[in-house]
Amino acid sequence: MKIVVTGSIGHIGKPLVPRLVANGHQLTVITSKQQNAPVIEAMGAKAVTGSVEDVNLLTDTFSGADIVYTMVPSFYGAADLLEFYRSVGENYAEAIRQSGVKRVINLSSFGAHLSKGTGVILGAHYVEEILDELENVQITHMRPTSFYYNLLSFADMIRNQGFIAINCGGNDLIQLVHPDDIAAAIADEAAQPGTHRKIRYVMSDERTCSEIAAAIGKEIGKPDLEWRLISDEEARNRYLQAGVPPLLAQYLTEIYSSLHNGKLAEDLVHHRPEYGKIKLEDYAREFAVIYNGKNN
Ligand SMILES: NC(=O)c1ccc[n+]([C@@H]2O[C@H](COP(=O)([O-])OP(=O)(O)OC[C@H]3O[C@@H](n4cnc5c(N)ncnc54)[C@H](OP(=O)(O)O)[C@@H]3O)[C@@H](O)[C@H]2O)c1
Numbered sequence: 001m002k003i004v005v006t007g008s009i010g011h012i013g014k015p016l017v018p019r020l021v022a023n024g025h026q027l028t029v030i031t032s033k034q035q036n037a038p039v040i041e042a043m044g045a046k047a048v049t050g051s052v053e054d055v056n057l058l059t060d061t062f063s064g065a066d067i068v069y070t071m072v073p074s075f076y077g078a079a080d081l082l083e084f085y086r087s088v089g090e091n092y093a094e095a096i097r098q099s100g101v102k103r104v105i106n107l108s109s110f111g112a113h114l115s116k117g118t119g120v121i122l123g124a125h126y127v128e129e130i131l132d133e134l135e136n137v138q139i140t141h142m143r144p145t146s147f148y149y150n151l152l153s154f155a156d157m158i159r160n161q162g163f164i165a166i167n168c169g170g171n172d173l174i175q176l177v178h179p180d181d182i183a184a185a186i187a188d189e190a191a192q193p194g195t196h197r198k199i200r201y202v203m204s205d206e207r208t209c210s211e212i213a214a215a216i217g218k219e220i221g222k223p224d225l226e227w228r229l230i231s232d233e234e235a236r237n238r239y240l241q242a243g244v245p246p247l248l249a250q251y252l253t254e255i256y257s258s259l260h261n262g263k264l265a266e267d268l269v270h271h272r273p274e275y276g277k278i279k280l281e282d283y284a285r286e287f288a289v290i291y292n293g294k295n296n
Pocket residue numbers: 006007008009010011012013030031032033036050051052053071072073074107108109110124143144145146147150
């Protein structure tokens with residue numbers, strides 16, 4: 001099949017592109033950086049350089065595709081991240097309409113069922129709503145849980161304070177996922193017949209914050225590493241003191257608050273996926289390589 005992949009060879013695209021090529025698909029990958037085109041072509045895919053903010057480029061690239069994989073790239077430079085999600089979602093919808101694409105696999109997020117109180121994840125809710133308005137288009141919304149790589153945002157806190165402290169911690173459960181497992185689920189989805197609307201959760205492991213701290217601590221030589229629970233207010237103040245812009249501080253606080261109170265995962269429990277392959281202990285080794293690399 002002819003498949004267009006957005007999100008280039010980012011965290012998910014990197015394992016996804018070779019997997020889809022190996023499955024015999026004809027791939028076109030959109031990158032915003034010309035220098036990534038040769039890397040994409042070496043993987044056996046065609047590269048198109050341009051932005052997901054350019055609806056004409058999206059329409060041209062989507063034309064003739066059997067499946068389009070849509071995702072909104074992380075863009076922390078955006079003045080309002082939610083507005084960025086909404087506008088990229090609208091670009092995708094317009095390009096899908098204009099190009100006549102009939103099947104979409106959209107990267108969403110757990111928590112996308114909620115219409116408030118989820119920080120940046122509200123962006124995924126908006127994109128699902130925008131795409132769902134498309135008539136006669138089969139859509140699967142992939143809803144991965146919390147990416148393991150989010151844990152890297154605690155590296156400086158671990159280094160400087162010796163512990164993790166946010167408004168989700170201790171015995172709170174976090175549902176974790178690795179991009180390799182997301183890529184495997186997307187490739188599996190592409191191999192199945194499309195349906196009008198489908199939600200598919202992806203999760204690799206599920207552990208308490210204390211268990212996560214212990215696994216990471218073991219690998220970085222801090223076996224007593226603690227993950228403490230602090231209040232929403234304290235967490236927000238810490239972000240602000242660290243220079244995080246107020247709107248982003250609010251979004252981050254909301255995400256961890258909705259993890260702490262279980263809301264992000266409340267719909268997932270009704271559609272539990274099988275666990276993927278990458279367990280916490282596997283990721284803890286990846287974390288340590290990056291953490292130690294930064295120390296050098
Ligand atoms: N973090 C979480 O826990 C979590 C949970 C659920 C869902 N998600 C969702 O996962 C997504 C992030 O996935 P990811 O980690 O695979 O993405 P990513 O690695 O952050 O970004 C993918 C790639 O998109 C390309 N890109 C950036 N800006 C672009 C633009 N304007 N036009 C075209 N391409 C552009 C970049 O590659 P080039 O440099 O080659 O252009 C980038 O490497 C977000 O939508 C997020 O909401 C995250």
